[in-house]
Amino acid sequence: MLSPSERLARKLEQYDVLSAEERGVLDAIVGPEQEVAANVDIVVQGSRPGYSVLLLEGFCGRYTLLPDGDRQITALHISGDFVDLHSFLVKRLDHAVATMSHCRIAEVQHRELRAVTEKQPHLARLLWLTTLTDAAIHREWLVALGARTAPSRLAHFVCETYLRLTLVDRARDNRFDLPMTQNDLGDTLGLTAVHVNRTLQDLRGRGLLAWHGGTVEILDWHALAKFGQFDATYLSYGQEPR
Amino acid sequence: MLSPSERLARKLEQYDVLSAEERGVLDAIVGPEQEVAANVDIVVQGSRPGYSVLLLEGFCGRYTLLPDGDRQITALHISGDFVDLHSFLVKRLDHAVATMSHCRIAEVQHRELRAVTEKQPHLARLLWLTTLTDAAIHREWLVALGARTAPSRLAHFVCETYLRLTLVDRARDNRFDLPMTQNDLGDTLGLTAVHVNRTLQDLRGRGLLAWHGGTVEILDWHALAKFGQFDATYLSYGQEPR
């Protein structure tokens, strides 16, 4: 099993090669592993934390709570993701992050991140890039919410999630576990739970996927990707000098 | 009138104080001013530019074009914004940026941005923060598209745009110019132009705003902000050490 800092190193190596020194720096700044139960807020809306949270294992959702009680999930985080790296510079958080499954996390103090920007510009650029990739995913979700139908939106979400999970060895052979209820999915896709249910039936009826007991199975990747207009360019994967 | 680098300095000073040296660096890296007509693509989808574009004056929209011809605008850019700072690290762009009015722009070479991350960590952090603010706006739009009705969504958009414009002296006294057609607004808010028209009438009928000939007038800021559930926290304005 990977150590906390190795998990982060693997994530950054999706984008560029790391030196031994850089790996050492990561090892020095990532805090000890912690266990967190499912459905716990690990980042609180409106707070000013002194550290950022690295997700080592499990699933988390960033969400905004509206005055009328509605919840919009704006990001899904998986193993290796910094769930609130932006709190380092943004200071006051406009949203919360909750675990959606049992999770393992580690903290990185903001003063350490600051030191990285002072002494490890290449690492800093890679960390910056992870936040840019988050933003690219946001844009893709905006396109989905603004311009795609419910079935296409769901198909796109499944493709994106599968691909992200494969890169951290949490999905393969067109299958992956996803601990989200249909209600969670609705809050993500801007639909009601009832309509998510019917949309799933639609995709099942088209022979595109199966989904039972927290396990998603993609029956026809090519068709699903086409149906969801999925193009992975926006995820920026691939090592190159950054 | 501000010089190109001064315009950028003003933008960054929304977040923290700049030193004279930092201003000098900005002055050295920002290219000469260029004029661009309205409705011109200044960033091309799928390209790998060697520089990022700083918008000095005018309005631009980031947009994604779908296979079926639909267009989703994912960001509105105004004076002082870097419209594609992320291309510095993302390399291949998943979207395009077009002018929506006559604009003045300046280029900054990626090698200069890289040098900033090597030698000017504080400046680099502020540039990073501008991309984080972009992401925060994306999240807010996600909330709007996923969880708000058309009138509330439009109200929120007007509040956000007004506030951003005031900070660069392009709006005041509850009025501002916005060169967007109802079709553009529809592509931004995930609505048809027809429905944008009716939604505008709804807001006018509520006495919240007036909108004629490219000029928006907010008749009741407090009521509009409440109606659109607008809370400016996510824009991160305010100088503090970053």
Place this chain on the structure above:
DNA sequence: CGAGGTCTTGAAGACGATCAACAAACGTGG
């Protein structure tokens, strides 16, 4: 075994889309 969450189904209703037509505003050239 019971309780609460989750999934599923049905029926009715609302919000926004679509289609179509016309009016108003704008820019361009004569």
Place this chain on the structure above:
DNA sequence: CCACGTTTGTTGATCGTCTTCAAGACCTCG
């Protein structure tokens, strides 16, 4: 400066997607 064509704005009627409300089945876990 007016004529004209094109873009933008406006209105009406109809349609479809998704919501809402309600109820029942299933499932998991104490």
